[in-house]
Amino acid sequence: MGELKLMKGNEVLAEAAIRCGCDGYFGYPITPQSEVMETLMARQPWNETGMVVLQAESEVASINMVYGGAGAGKKVMTSSSSPGISLMAEGISYIAGSELPCLIVNVQRGGPGLGTIQPSQADYFQAVKGGGHGDYKLIVLAPASVQEMNDFVDLSFELAFKYRNPAMILTDGALGQMMEKVELADFKPRWTDEEIEEKSGSWATTGKPSSRKKNIVTSLEMDSNIMEANNHRFQEKYKKMEEDEVRYELFHCDDADFIIVAYGSSSRICQKSVEIARSKGLKVGLLRPITLFPFPNKIIAELARKAKGFLSVEMSSGQMVEDIKLAVYEAGRNTRVNHFGRTGGIIHTPEEVVEALEDKFSWELNYGVKRSY
Amino acid sequence: MTEEMIIAGFGGQGVLSMGKILAYSGIMEDKEVTWFPSYGPEMRGGTANVTVIISDTRISSPILQQFDTAIILNQQSMDKFEKSVKPGGTLLYDPNGVLTPPSRNDINIYKVEGTKTAIEMGNPKVFNMIVFGSYLKVRPILSLDNVEKGLEKSLPERYHKLIPLNLEAIKKGQAIVETVQEV
Numbered sequence: 033m034g035e036l037k038l039m040k041g042n043e044v045l046a047e048a049a050i051r052c053g054c055d056g057y058f059g060y061p062i063t064p065q066s067e068v069m070e071t072l073m074a075r076q077p078w079n080e081t082g083m084v085v086l087q088a089e090s091e092v093a094s095i096n097m098v099y100g101g102a103g104a105g106k107k108v109m110t111s112s113s114s115p116g117i118s119l120m121a122e123g124i125s126y127i128a129g130s131e132l133p134c135l136i137v138n139v140q141r142g143g144p145g146l147g148t149i150q151p152s153q154a155d156y157f158q159a160v161k162g163g164g165h166g167d168y169k170l171i172v173l174a175p176a177s178v179q180e181m182n183d184f185v186d187l188s189f190e191l192a193f194k195y196r197n198p199a200m201i202l203t204d205g206a207l208g209q210m211m212e213k214v215e216l217a218d219f220k221p222r223w224t225d226e227e228i229e230e231k232s233g234s235w236a237t238t239g240k241p242s243s244r245k246k247n248i249v250t251s252l253e254m255d256s257n258i259m260e261a262n263n264h265r266f267q268e269k270y271k272k273m274e275e276d277e278v279r280y281e282l283f284h285c286d287d288a289d290f291i292i293v294a295y296g297s298s299s300r301i302c303q304k305s306v307e308i309a310r311s312k313g314l315k316v317g318l319l320r321p322i323t324l325f326p327f328p329n330k331i332i333a334e335l336a337r338k339a340k341g342f343l344s345v346e347m348s349s350g351q352m353v354e355d356i357k358l359a360v361y362e363a364g365r366n367t368r369v370n371h372f373g374r375t376g377g378i379i380h381t382p383e384e385v386v387e388a389l390e391d392k393f394s395w396e397l398n399y400g401v402k403r404s405y
Numbered sequence: 406m407t408e409e410m411i412i413a414g415f416g417g418q419g420v421l422s423m424g425k426i427l428a429y430s431g432i433m434e435d436k437e438v439t440w441f442p443s444y445g446p447e448m449r450g451g452t453a454n455v456t457v458i459i460s461d462t463r464i465s466s467p468i469l470q471q472f473d474t475a476i477i478l479n480q481q482s483m484d485k486f487e488k489s490v491k492p493g494g495t496l497l498y499d500p501n502g503v504l505t506p507p508s509r510n511d512i513n514i515y516k517v518e519g520t521k522t523a524i525e526m527g528n529p530k531v532f533n534m535i536v537f538g539s540y541l542k543v544r545p546i547l548s549l550d551n552v553e554k555g556l557e558k559s560l561p562e563r564y565h566k567l568i569p570l571n572l573e574a575i576k577k578g579q580a581i582v583e584t585v586q587e588v
Contacts, residue, residue, distance in 0.1 A: 036432055038425065038428050038429050038432055038438065038440070038558070038559070206441070206467065206468075209441070209442060210439060210440065210441045210442075210467055211425065211428060211438075211439070211440035211441075212437075212438060212439050212440070212464075213431075213432050213437060213438050297467070297468075300464075300465055300466050300467060301465075301466040301467075301468050302466075303465035303466065304465040304466035305466075307465065379468045380468070381466075381468055381469070381470045382465075382466050382468070382469075382470075383470055
């Protein structure tokens with residue numbers, strides 16, 4: 033068993049990066065995730081593993097430093113919070129268009145605009161639908177505990193390199209600021225130049241030997257036919273992710289009439305809501321998507337066969353609810369899908385969720401399922 | 406066993422660090438723990454509170470409306486959190502910062518003269534450890550051995566020389582806590 037510690041989610045992100053053999057972190061401070069860079073600077077990993085940590089002059093600069101590092105086949109990352117991620121959107125699109133692996137962490141805060149520094153989940157659309165311009169997807173992982181903040185750093189890099197695609201950890205201020213027991217991973221050495229050549233030599237700009245053609249990292253293609261072929265290749269990749277990489281967790285769903293769908297810190301709150309609802313005799317279960325892209329469509333389709341309703345509980349005005357509706361629609365079901373969530377940095381309480389469920393599904397609770405609406 | 410608690414007072418009283426030592430002691434006892442602070446632009450003098458959950462099983466929501474135990478160290482926090490104690494739960498307070506004492510009759514109420522005792526001990530900084538000691542007396546969910554280990558883990562090594570002083574404060578708190586009402 034690894035070392036047990038009491039740490040904040042943000043601190044764990046930094047520690048996990050060092051331990052998984054990350055080569056470089058480039059970032060710019062913003063609440064509520066400033067502890068990520070603070071921890072890295074205090075730890076001085078450049079002495080220990082040789083990892084580079086750099087405070088850039090802006091978010092735009094940091095994401096372009098990530099672009100450069102990723103182009104050289106290095107394990108590189110950045111972290112920010114909502115307004116900072118918006119600034120990075122152009123760079124993220126370039127990285128996706130150049131098919132490069134990297135990790136971007138978004139510790140969400142309330143928006144829009146500068147918003148608030150309190151937790152929120154209103155960047156769901158931005159994370160799973162692209163966010164920048166063009167047809168691209170990120171691999172999006174949503175941790176729900178400080179332990180998962182640790183585990184998903186290494187997992188994100190693994191998936192990012194597997195698909196040559198940027199990965200995002202979508203979390204929020206609550207998990208970033210919260211301390212929990214965490215079992216830290218063991219140290220993995222950073223990749224040597226030879227290992228990088230072996231893993232990524234076919235595309236990374238590692239210095240051209242006479243034995244191979246030059247590798248060019250770019251998202252620009254002036255020939256539309258080639259650009260369309262590139263797009264087809266990207267879509268194939270996203271389809272493959274949807275087939276192979278969906279991750280989710282079920283909690284009391286076996287006999288459930290109503291399924292709460294919630295990710296990240298909201299899923300933790302809803303776990304308690306399920307317990308409260310069950311103590312009142314309501315058969316409620318929880319589906320926690322762990323990957324937000326690829327989204328767990330299939331299990332929703334399966335649950336829709338028996339469930340009387342879905343309640344998407346997010347700290348937003350209703351974003352993930354649209355993906356649940358799509359999954360239910362594509363499964364040919366008419367199960368009702370509702371949304372509940374507080375916004376602007378307010379976190380819903382477990383009791384509020386149960387009240388919302390009883391309110392929004394009052395028809396189903398009193399009369400059963402309506403076959404047409 | 407699951408203990409869901411809130412510690413609330415002024416910034417600078419050691420509310421967050423008391424929560425941290427409590428959580429670390431919980432880890433030493435092989436429990437699951439969650440420490441969730443109110444965070445924001447507050448500075449010393451503003452209100453500060455932290456939710457601490459210690460449990461034998463996986464912890465669900467860090468956001469709670471109702472608590473098994475509330476440790477209340479100023480009037481604002483009393484106004485806000487007295488009503489959040491579960492019926493049959495525990496409220497521990499220091500009368501020094503509280504003008505209107507708690508009035509509920511369905512909860513256990515204890516008080517500790519923490520501020521006064523800390524000054525008598527010659528070190529106002531041990532205030533939070535005195536209160537912590539009183540908590541451990543009325544809710545004996547952690548052993549003193551594990552609290553000592555928790556202190557070692559949560560304090561940087563350069564402060565380890567202060568552990569005996571902190572333990573003394575904890576023992577003092579255990580001795581001076583007064584029962585106001587038990588249900």
